[in-house]
Amino acid sequence: MSHGDVDGNGNGDTDGNGDLDGNGDTDVDADVDAFEEELLARVLDALLREDAYGLRSRARTVRRADGDWLRMPLADGTTVALPVEPDGFQCEIRARRPARLLPEAHRPGPLVPDDGDAAARADGGGAARGAVGDSAAARVGAPAGAAEAAPEGIGGVPVGGAAGGDGPTRAPLCGAPSGAARAEGPAAPLGSGGTAPAVGGPQVPDDGDAVADARSYAPPGGATVLTTLDAVLARLRHAADPADRGLYDAFVVECRRALDAMRLHARVRPGVVERLVAAYGGRPAEQWAGVRGSLAYDTLAAFRDHPVYPTGRTRIALSDAEQRAHAPEFHPSFALRWVALPREAVTGDPARLPDWWPTPGALGLPSGLDGSHLALPVHPLSADRPLAAALRATRLTGRARLADAPWLDVRPTLSMRTVAVTDDPCTHLKLPLATATLGARNRRTIKPGTLADGAAGQRLTAAVLGREPRLGRAVLLADERTYLHAGHEFLATLVRRHPPGLDGCQVVPLAALLAPAPGADTRALVADALAARYYGGDLFALLDAYLTVLFEAHTTLFAYGLALESHQQNTSLVLDEAHGRPRLRLLLKDHDGPRVHPARLAGALGGAEAARLLSGFDDPRIRTDGDGPVADVFATITVHLCAGALAFELARLGRAPLAVLLRLIRDRLAEAIDRLGDRPGAPGAVLRARVLDADRLPVKAMVTAGSLLTKQRSGAADINKHYVTGPNYLLSDGGR
Structure with missing residues (x-):
């Protein structure tokens, strides 16, 4: 069928009569793949x-x-x-x-x-x-300041x-x-x-x-x-x-x-998958085990589009050659660069660093620097102009020393700026990268304050899980308390450690769940392989188990006034067997972007403990004045990206009727909400009113805030938490 044929009748017209409106012929461009x-x-x-x-x-x-x-x-x-x-x-x-x-x-x-x-309704x-119901609305595109x-x-x-x-x-x-x-x-x-x-x-x-x-x-x-x-x-x-x-x-x-990128990915994916099979095995659900195996799943996920942002495969300012050598979809291995900085210029606790962390002398620099300087890893793509600019900005140019030889082999994870250490795969290093993804303003550098926010976010989430024993056994947290920075977004690193005991588990990023699986069956998904191993081939049972844990975890966190930015890249399914039955847990990472309602947290933990846990956050936007901003993150991340996106894609793939999948989501969410109570002001009542039974739900305006408009013109306080509204597909009529 020609791409000029828009109704499938093979003659290039739009309504079957040869033209657009019944009054003339219209030619269309067929040069579209x-x-x-x-x-x-x-x-x-x-x-x-x-x-x-x-x-x-x-x-x-x-x-x-x-x-x-x-x-x-x-x-x-x-x-x-x-x-x-x-x-x-x-x-x-x-x-x-x-x-x-x-x-x-x-x-x-x-x-x-x-x-x-x-489509033309004013509220659509x-x-x-910025936060549904709790802050003044800002019209998209309303002039406010210079662009x-x-x-x-x-x-x-x-x-x-x-x-x-x-x-x-x-x-x-x-x-x-x-x-x-x-x-x-x-x-x-x-x-x-x-x-x-x-x-x-x-x-x-x-x-x-x-x-x-x-x-x-x-x-x-x-x-x-x-x-x-x-x-x-x-x-x-x-x-x-x-x-x-x-x-x-x-x-x-x-x-x-x-x-x-789409065209390039289509050309290279078969060869990359062959290399994955050769390195990890041809049966992912059995052989791609542990945190090391999750890197192979990351590679499959990297070939997929973002659930919402249309140009998610774009990495601004990076060439094809740079991406081939460093991006996860190519599954490359490379060595890091290192710069030695004066110890007094570095913030962080060196005592928490891994045992293998190099001294300046081990990097080929003068051994006399070992006592006065601390080594900081640098991504190879940031080692030239970005590093030089950062050293000038911090007035460290004359005192910093860049090692000539690379050291420490790594592989990129799905986020690309985070890399896994080849000889210590449970340790990942998050490094500043000179690019932007999901919008020109989504820079993949590391602002020093986000490192403190990540550590504080982990401590807060762990404190909540510690008070909820059943949930604590079902949700695992990556340790993000170790970091170094020298006061600049290109002089920073996060040392992420995964929890122990994952070697025999399948650790699958949610972003990879609906990726095509290696093998002869081109329709088989990673989710199918996991369902075959753990749930007797019942994909619906796998989804049911996942949604049960997902919603129980995040509704419980909401009851403490907390919502996490745990989207598909930051959430992994951890699957194994316990006592002869399948066990599904969640692994969460990147704890630096939550929203917290201090009053609700204080009501659950006590004022002194809440104040202690909140004191570590650097970004004032994390603390909110009400439930609204927290519910917005719950809706846009937990509901839309971690649940709804899966349902709509599976329906498009013909795996199940959309209504059946949405009913499963609603039922599991309702069960989790009901456990929180329904008295006025209770967490359950708030989530039911703002999410489950709301006429409309917040929707991230990622293109508008991230690329098309300045913050002044969009009114976005945070480009990743700037919203319009959309229909609530969890209602019986789909919100229409």
């Missing part, structure tokens, strides 16, 4: 979900025989039409597959009534919130500088689209019933837009369906305020890099 088609759909889904630039809230729904279309006004006075279909996971609608966009060569006129379409889009022209660099490396080759190059931003679609026949605007008029009337200034104006896409007498990533994003550039277009252009580069 499956990867570009998939990425374009995910990007459009994200823009709709977050109501970026008001695309959804300002749109009107046009009812047509082939389905609904959104007519969206742009800043240049024209409109575009986007076909949509029902979704339900964090948004009522998504871009209809295959995704495409129709520019309309006219100024918006009378619109077809939307007949109450939920524009209002972004920056482009994202700042990372460690001296310009963001977006590498454009997909082995060396850094800079692609033209939103220029004339490559492989542009053709317009060979007339097509009227949707609902117009006639030939498209020329664009007329006053036009919004284009502010130097590099793209030709709307008439290049839809000249008088004709229109073109846009199906390529470049063409669609170039047209949607007109939705952005001129002050935001520099950031939009950077996001376009991010999208192109994601497409490059």
Whole structure:
């Protein structure tokens, strides 16, 4: 089937009659591969979900025989039409597959009534919130302060500088689209019933837009369906305020890099999986054991997309060659660089470091430095410009010594900046990396304060688990109390130790659960292999056991006023057998981004103990004034990413009806909530009102806050905790 055929009838039209609206032929661009088609759909889904630039809230729904279309006004006075279909996971609608966009060569006129379409409901889009119900809402895109022209660099490396080759190059931003679609026949605007008029009337200034104006896409007498990533994003550039277009252009580069990565991953994955099988064995659920085996699962997970963020495979400012040598999807091994810093400049407890930690002399530096200096590991990708800039900023240039020879072999984990020590796989080192992922502002450096926050978060979570013996046996914590830093985001390291006793267990990051498993059955998932070993092949039983532990753990933590940023990368399933029965536990790591309600914590632990545990946090945003921000993290992380995302993907794979999977989630969540009590103000009553029975749930606006807008314009206090709202798919009607 041609990619120009949008209804599956093989003739390139949209509703089976050869054109878009029954009044002319419309040509479409067929130069779109499956990867570009998939990425374009995910990007459009994200823009709709977050109501970026008001695309959804300002749109009107046009009812047509082939389905609904959104007519969206742009800043240049024209409109575009986007076909949509029902979704339900964090948004009522998504871009209809295959995704495409129709520019309309006219100024918006009378619109077809939307007949109450939920897509245009005011509360479904524009209002972004920092914490649902507990802080003032900030409208996405509301002007508030000056916008920056482009994202700042990372460690001296310009963001977006590498454009997909082995060396850094800079692609033209939103220029004339490559492989542009053709317009060979007339097509009227949707609902117009006639030939498209020329664009007329006053036009919004284009502010130097590099793209030709709307008439290049839809000249008088004709229109073109846009199906390529470049063409669609170039047209949607007109939705952005001129002050935001520099950031939009950077996001376009991010999208192109994601497409490059998708194609590269498809080429290399078979060979990588062969190497995994050779190194770890061909039966993952039996042979990929312990923390060492989890690295193989990390590699499988690295080939998967983020559940929500559309360009999660992009690592800004890193070339293909740099990623091949250091990224988890290639499963490489490499050695770290080391810098010796004056001991008085380093914060941390050297006595807690592993026994193998090198002295400066062991690194080939003068042995006289052993008493005065402390060795700090440096990621090879951060050892040049980023390190030099950090030493200048801390005035350590003349006193620090970089060892010439690398030392200590490691492999990357799923997060890439965290590496596992080859000869001590239970020890991981988290290192600053000169890149950004999941948005240009999600820099993968290490702010010194986050190290203290991680240690405090671990102590707080451990204190809660210690008061809940049954839960304490089901939830394991990585030890993140050992760290060093010299007051700069590129002079820091976290030493993460895994709990003992995992050697005979399957330690599987949640992000890998639905990855294809090695073997002849191309439909088999990692989850299938685990279910076959531990649950007699019953995938539903595995999910049931997982959801039971997940919700019991996080509802109990909520009762103490605590919610963790334990998303799919930070949560692992630990599977083994105990007393002849399967045992499923959770392993949690990265404890530095929680939300804590001090009053509720004090009510559970006592004021003095709560104050002691809270005193270690550096980031003031961690402490909240109410339950709302804590419930928001519970909903967006525990419910959406750790439960809902699995259900919707399994349903798309045909493993079970969506309604059955969502009922399982609701039932297990309800059971966990009911244990917390239902009196007014009780933790159970709060979670039931804010999550289980709420009409709408918070949804992370990750693209808006992370890439498209400055913090001043988005109003985001924390780009990873900035929200819009979406339907509650746990309700019997799916929130629609």
